[in-house]
Amino acid sequence: MPNADYRTLVRANYRRLSQSIQGFKPRREQNYLVAEIGKVLLGQYDSGRRILVAEAGTGIGKSLAYLQAGIPWARLNQKKLIISTATLALQEQLVSKDLPLFQPHCQPGFTFALAKGRARYCCGRRLEALALGENQLGLFEAAEGPTPAQQRQLAELWQAWCDKRWHGDRDSWPEPIADALWQQLQAEAHSCQPQWGHHNCPFHLARAELDRVDIIVVNHALLLADLKMGGGVVLPEPEQCLYILDEAHHIAAVAREQGSARLALRQARRGLEQFNKGLGSFSDLLGEEGQPALGRLQQALQQLLPALTTLYNQLAGALQRTELCPDEQGCLRFATGELPGFMDEALSALKEDNKAFARALERVQGQLGDQLKRQPARAAALEAALALLSQQQRRGEQTRDLCELLLRPTGPRQTPPARWLEQEPQELxxxxxxxxxxxxxxQWCWSRAAAVIMVSATLTALNDFGYFRRAVGLRADDGSHYLRLHSPFDYRSAPLIIPRLDCEPTDAGFDRLLAEQVPVWLAGQGASLVLFSSYRQMQGVAEALRAKGFSLLVQGEASRQALLQLHRQRCDGNQPSVLFGTGSFAEGLDLPGHYLTNLIITKLPFAVPTSPVEEAMAEWITLCGGNAFMQLAMPEASRKLIQACGRLLRTETDHGRIVLLDKRLVSRRYGAALLDALPPFSRELS
Structure with missing residues (x-):
């Protein structure tokens, strides 16, 4: 593709877009981002590694920028454009606003679709069977089957699907579908048989649409799940894709979640015992030729069950002898990832027995599939058996992943996984x-993708990309390009106030101080958001303020949507409104204009390393000779503080103030670094 053709298209698209929007104002930073993305895609920085990491502050318009630069390149190079986000709100913005806005003005033209995971779709065959009153799948408890209300909803779902008024996905149904009911309906990879055909399968119909469109919008979890499986399962193979990862600061955390595994030992055994009791019904379905496969499955079960029991008993015994000592929450982290010696043999046996069980399941599944071809009249019963096999295969994969993570050897330069045990009554x-x-x-993406553009409003920490780069596996010298664009907003017009307080958040009297200070900074204000570091602290201050007559909208007391709707109604009616929230309200909350003019941050967002993962990360940094506070806690606190302060100014005309009730910003040496990393608010010590 000649570079001139691409640049000509981008300029022409921009001209049509700008002429169609009334009152359009060119944004210098947005245009610069478009140009830099284009240079990376054209290989001007590194033709062998087209990767851009771009921090684009609030108000730049990064989504419209990457659409302008990315779509023409992908279309000219016959690549699929994958836009991945962390939040549903941004997905909805892209699908309902940004892409439709740009579509009429873009050449070459494009089509787009939103991709969802398989579990968001129902299985057409399961829905039909349950709607017609057949509980042959054996998935409902006992013989009761669905409740009358569930049966009515099943009938409505089935009729809507038949009438093509519903696409078969949980999200587009106007009424809630209970988790317990949806679990019986959702499509599953293992129980999906090609011989059943995909013409009446909601998931495969949606999957076929993805093959036809030019742009696919996904979330990070689905993207990484597909990449973990090698790519090309739900989404196209990485070599055929231009990836745009918006809200990219979440990528490392989502990747860790994808790699995690857990196994409740007694629950796993109970599930296998229940499965074993039902195997007798498989004999008639399998026929004479399937009996050897059934015998091998029963034999594998008889080996796997004792392996689970042995591991449970060994752990329970060690806990009883206090060789293992959980904390007050029943959590025991294995320091430096080292397991007690007795676990190695038990886990190795469990791994091998689970592997044999998985092979036996596959053989029986194959035999049942053959029977389905020969005996379509028995499809319902055969499907019920395959569904039960699907459950066991999914559980077996969880056991396999857990064993591999626990047994993985670690060398002197390899970071060990976080490994821990959770103790509950009657469960380990x-x-x-x-x-x-x-x-x-x-391995999954950077080295394989046609190109990768990572964008977010917060990718630097303490004014440096190093923390993000290390988290996602990039190196300073690997050819990736970095760009930092500041917001065009007038931050100096918004004061950042740091009151002179008597104590710090680590002092015993800090909760009492907050109950006294927060009302001071709410006085005379119209629209306020108060951010807390913990639910406990938020609820304590809320109780104290309500006793003084304050009307508050507190996170957790109603849905987020309901709280924000009520907040906006009060603001529109010129009534004071006060929102209380924790960390999730510090990111992604969009309250422009008069909906937020007074932001109070009660405490610097330092994470307390109480989770096993956080403890293990801090421990490993220390063992490697580093400083966990400076390398982990400080960069993360800086990023979160920038996110929190970003709630105030959402448009160029917004105004207001930020009050930060943490004197450590001025009393501790690290405070200056945190302040310097913030946008250039005018600072006031009061």
Missing amino acids: TLCATPLAVGHLLE
């Missing part, structure tokens, strides 16, 4: 999460 759960996922992202 083993858990593991990889800490370092950068090499996985390099």
